[in-house]
Amino acid sequence: MNEALTGPMSTFARSRSDALDDMVLQRGRAAVVVAGQSSGVEDCRELLLMLGLDAGTERPHDPLLAYVGPAM
Helix, strand or coil, rough: CCCCHCCHHHHHEEEEHHHHHHHHHHHHHHHHHHHHHCHHHHHHHHHHCCCCCCCCCCCCCCCHHHCCCCCC
């Protein structure tokens, strides 16, 4: 087995990747809920922007922008 694919760092990398995938899914679901509750296109745009769910707010694929909470 390739050394780069084993050990704690690979476990961390997989966990981080899974967390980023989960974040993308949650953001997508939240955007759908906001769109369903808004009264029009402009209202939807403003709500998404206000909640940080607009396309320009965050790039989930950028690991520097992903929030990693404190270890407990």
